[in-house]
Amino acid sequence: MKRSQIKRRPLADTVLSSLEPEAKEYRELDGNGLYFRVKPDGSKSWQLRYKRPDGKWSWIGLGGHPETSGSLAREKAEQLRADAAAGKNPIASKREREQQALEAANSTFEALALEWHAAKRPNWTEGTATRVLGTLKKNVFPIFGKRSYVSITPMEWLEFLRDLEKTGIIEQTGRIRAICREVYDLALVTGRADHNPLESLHKHLATRKATNYPHVSQDELPALLRAIRNYPHADDVRLGLFLLSRLAVRPGELREARWEEIDLDKALWTIPAHRMKRRREHVVPLPKQAIEALQQLHKLTGYQPLVFPGRSDKTAPRSNTVFVMALRRLGYQGRQTGHGFRHIASTILNEHGFNADHIEAQLSHVKEGVAGVYNKAQYIKQRRHMMQWYADHLEALERGNVVELEHARRA
Template sequence: MAIKTNPLSDTEVRSAKPKDKLYSLYDGDGLELRITKAGSKSWLFRYKRPHIGKTNYIKIGSYPETSLAQARKLRSEYRELLEKDVDPQKWIDDQAGRRRREVSTTLKNVAEKWFAVKFTSVSERHSLNISRSFETHLFPKLGHCPVGDLTAPDVIDVLSPLDAAGRSETITRLCQRLNELMTWCVNTGILKHNPLAGIKAAFASKKPTKMPTIKPEQLPELMKALSFAQIRVMTRCLIEWQLHTMVRPSEAAQARWDEIDLQQMLWTIPPERMKQKREHQVPLTPQTMALLDFIKPISGRSEYLFPSEHNPGQPTHSETANRALQRMGYAGVLVSHGLRALASTTLNERGFDADIIEAALAHQDRNQVRSAYNRATYLERRRKLMEWWSDHIEEAATGKMVMGGKKGLKVV
């Protein structure tokens, strides 16, 4: 007949004193309080392991940090597992392993590992944009979540305020970056599948809008406004440089002196700074060479043609030209990117070859074979186009431009 154990009381547990050797007080159903010679007290759960029959002890906690009531609660949970033939020790080990995996695979932790890989193939500025987008929009609410627990509704809920604010471009970038991260997790074995595939479909697509620009006949007015504008000299030069070279705002703002070949009159923009990730060469004209001569005494000691006003070791911001145009009264009428549209419209109206214009604008030709051929043969033909365009801008600035009846050089 089994000996019945009387349950312990709080008073017995509290008043238990150390003895000459280690001993235990029993509460029944495998729960015991072990007291050492030094006087420390620990709760233990004693049981026989399922399918093995070997006696095992699980330390529940120390007294008084773990009370009698808390110890009994854990004993009950372990007993429930035993009734299902589940070994409490194995269950505890599995839970601990799961918690370790959760800590090591939170969105923030995994994203930082992905950053280390991703940032080796993109520019420093692009790397900063990616990390800031995660820190600003994702980490505050989702950074602590294991990527394996993330669901599409979770992420959509976090991005919804951006949708309500009309920031569709930000949502698009975040969805693209999240999906790239999830694909990396699948490829590295962290996930078995991408739980966020297709989340962009939950948001309405932004209808493409044309960049605000002006008509070709308004160029003289722009050049007059630029000459009288209350803006920094280097900002005025930046706008003129972008207008003459027909490049994108970021490409102009980040132009470096070591990219300029003065003898060949050629500006070579490396692939990592181009939208299509392909090197782009810009033939320089007498007007753009004169512009370089003008700014050399100002920015020649910097790496950049147009260094930041506050940090000469960095290029000016790509929005510098836009802000200047707004101060000049062109808010909602013209943006710096619209200068490319102005050039394209003018050149097309004057009869220049469309392929030459597209090559000058660094637009990607969908036909890869034709694109390779164009890149190899269009440089000198583009030089003629660029010279005409610079002359046209100069005439607009000096008031000599005649809009009616003057035809451009048709490149064939």
């Protein structure tokens, strides 16, 4: 609308939104020294005309529209008029309020948690960073995100965590508590808090005995291997399940694999540090069965950087549920997971007498400290022999003609 059509003041919100720009900037009085400014480019803002202590009139901006509504602009104007009447400088008062608002925003639990997340992210895989942030956004921020972190009491945290436990997610509750405790540790070491309200809460929360990822028994393993071989759906998923069963890698490591990491001639797969759980480069020897599977995969996806590109977005890997859903389709829901193949490999290799250090190196399990100084190609010769034996053993299980031999002890 044109400003000549304004019929009453203060200006209604509909008037503020519909006022049309003109060739020159203009201001329309809202009331009591508060004006609504409209520029030729259509941008709109609020200004207050006030008298300075020296008696001269001046202008002070109160924010743009529509970010600053009419009611908010009038509230700000009233505060500044009161400051001026008390002999204060309205500009200085405005800056002080803005600084206080900024400090309040930066002292929220959400702000602290995002700062902690940004600091930790370089040491995490992309999947871990996404999961942690998603957990905070889903479970914690809706309750405590806008609260000042120093104002949240241990009792409030305890009640919050107990409410989570009541939903049955005991293990996830423990992870949430650990995340939030680390967030407060950041405030402690940077001098912004003098205690951690989550420090001893684990003593008053439920615990659940750790369990391994679901996996079939050794008696059930041959049937599972045959089911994988005959998986009737996507060929890349079938081959992915085959590789998971033979290589004992984590599902995410395989799902996000890139062809540039794999040297078929040398029969080695080098997983870069940023994709490993412990941020250490890891070399996986490839038995001949894995080489054959990768050669088949290369015919399907070799034109893409990713070994398992997504269906709709070829620049992103397959969904993180692709393998567990495939196992579900085969009838193994709750009985076998992609991660469970690692447990199966560890059990079989240990039972057949292979060196525990070689097995742990294959699983990329590394001790902390000096004892765990890591060599990315640790025991590579021994692991080549071990994983070829394992692939041959699974092949024999699948065919139903296993002959137990002392392979490992002669290695």
